[in-house]
Amino acid sequence: MxxxxxxxxxxxxxxxxxxxxxxxxxxxxxxxxxxxxxxxxxxxxxxxxxxxxxxxxxxxxxxxxxxxxxxxxxxxxxxxxxxxxxxxxxxxxxxxxxxxxxxxxxxxxxxxxxxxxxxxxxxxxxxxxxxxxxxxxxxxxxxxxxxxxxxxxxxxxxxxxxxxxxxxxxxxxxxxxxxxxxxxxxxxxxxxxxxxxxxxxxxxxxxxxxxxxxxxSPIWKTAYKVVIDGNNKAHLQAWTVLENASGEDWKGIKLTLTSAEPVTLKQGLHQLYWRERQEVPVHTASNNVPDADSGDLSNRQRLSANVEERAVPAPAKAMMGGVSRKAYAADELESPAAPMQIAATNPTAATESDISATFELPGIYDLANGDTLSVPIMDADVEADMVDMYRAGSVLRNPIAAVMLKNTTGVSMPSGILTLYDSKTGYIGDSQLSALPKDDTRLASFATDRKVSISEQQTPTEEIASLKVSDGVMNATVKYRQTTTYTVSGALDGERTVIIEHPIRDGWSFSSAEGFGKTATHQRLKAIVPAGAEKVLTAVDEQLQSNSYALVDTDPDMLLGWSASTHDKELTDKLTNLADARKRQVAIQNELASLDSEIEKTVNEQERIRRNLGAVPDNSDLKKRYLKALADSEDQIASMNERRDAVQQESDRRGDHVSHIIRTF
Structure with missing residues (x-):
């Protein structure tokens, strides 16, 4: 080689x-x-x-x-x-x-x-x-x-x-x-x-x-630690978890985190792109002289209105927790159990803007390429209420224990995973916290409360809201109502605050004496249930629907229902009279339909006899029998036709009577 x-x-x-x-x-x-x-x-x-x-x-x-x-x-x-x-x-x-x-x-x-x-x-x-x-x-x-x-x-x-x-x-x-x-x-x-x-x-x-x-860069994450002290307060710490994937080591740098979610785009600027071009032939004909340019209209001066610049409020500094915490007793066996607490941390400078929160981490950091860093970004006391949360339609009858957190830190907090502790008993569960704007609240669910059970029952009803007749057409507005009853059986050992999430139905109005705000998808009901007690919460969804009916074809029972629903006595009497007339009309129409069925049945039988006559010998007893049956069926058809004519006349008379009543509306 x-x-x-x-x-x-x-x-x-x-x-x-x-x-x-x-x-x-x-x-x-x-x-x-x-x-x-x-x-x-x-x-x-x-x-x-x-x-x-x-x-x-x-x-x-x-x-x-x-x-x-x-x-x-x-x-x-x-x-x-x-x-x-x-x-x-x-x-x-x-x-x-x-x-x-x-x-x-x-x-x-x-x-x-x-x-x-x-x-x-x-x-x-x-x-x-x-x-x-x-x-x-x-x-x-x-x-x-x-x-x-x-x-x-x-x-x-x-x-x-x-x-x-x-x-x-x-x-x-x-x-x-x-x-x-x-x-x-x-x-x-x-x-x-x-x-x-x-x-x-x-x-x-x-x-x-x-x-x-x-x-x-990898997305930075947030992990929350919350210790509930039982006095409608909780101590919250937020820790960030981030990675250095920049390709070089960080040495003595200042780190800042922002919860903004900007529109992020990328484009292959360091790539070669070639535009396809159409090849055209070489022309050797005489030149085509273009017209003289008349000017570019876009160069003309345009008038524009002065736009006032909206003043941006100065970001508010977050209230940072800096209160010192009591240390545990040196000998835990000889001292009473101290409430669980979270050690205070160096304050992070947190600021609030229109669309995001910014966390400027204290000090400087060294982080080798590929390594992970976790540091606290928030340490503060917040408002916290322990509640039971139940969502309608749940397959479980037991509510979920949750803590209602109110963000009183002065700065919006990003979404993240949350670990909850009770100051006396320790770990009680995990939860997922969505982005929490300042002064807003979030429910953090963490465990099933087996001591409380909730049942629900739905009762649909409908009633006539209004009736109006025009040109023989009844315009009926019907109010459909669905009443949902939630029965809460409280815990035997203590009081519970129960929040029920009732689904929002598009196009329906909602009302409840226990209403307590709503989310994007659910209405909320709230009640305090004493120990061993039972509490009933009611949610009512209503919707108005308008329908039109031709009175000449309306079912008599529907007419009677309308007559019982209206408060207009004259309209009630007319609807009752029309219902009776329609009932008689329907009865004679049913009799007419029965006669038509009988006539059709007899005619079909005649066809069968005629086919059989062609298949039997002349002057036989069977042929004579078929001839007699054929003659009898002709007499039956003639009699039924006479009866049908009479019934048809009565049906027409009753139809005219219905039309006359409708014209009086």
Missing amino acids: LKQVTAILLLGASCPAISLAADNGAIRSITLSSGGLAQVSRSADVNSDGVIRIEVPLDQVDDILKSLVVNGFAGSVAGISLAGPQPLQETFKGLPFSLEALSSVPSLLTSLQGAKVSVTSGGKTVEGNILGIETRKADEKAPTYLLTVIDQDGAVETLTLGEDASVRFEDPDLRAKIAKAATTIARGKNDRTRAVDIKVNGVKDSGAVGLTYVVP
């Missing part, structure tokens, strides 16, 4: 070492948002050429190009430059050989046909311009390569290339190109970073320059 070409080329050209940015400048601060981004602020060193260089991971380049700003100096930014997204491919576009040609000496010599070289192999050296490479293969042996050159005197020489072959290109420009290719290959093998050069003008003091940019 021939030697790798990169090893050979080093004999003829020097390869400069790969240099990366040695110092990105110290990180001053990092702000982590709930949107999964980190705002990085760092100092910047400006070299003698007025360039700030930082080296960043390749997967952060798009975000840095999108968000990088230079601040803190009286100058200007001339531009940002860095290696392209495909340095290897782009480098070889401008070279006289391909990447594959560097895989072996024969390939490189073939691609550089005509170049002047000095080649040594097997103790023989040839010099001249490359004419070509011939591949020879004998039997199953490895192929051999025969180089042919022409020297300066015009003599043609050949040389078999062995494993000891060495090549020197005489053209210094060609040697430089090969060296550049080798350097690019070496760098491309570990293409994971980019050196970003920021050209600045007018900078006198390098220390006054800072860089700020935004890059992806």
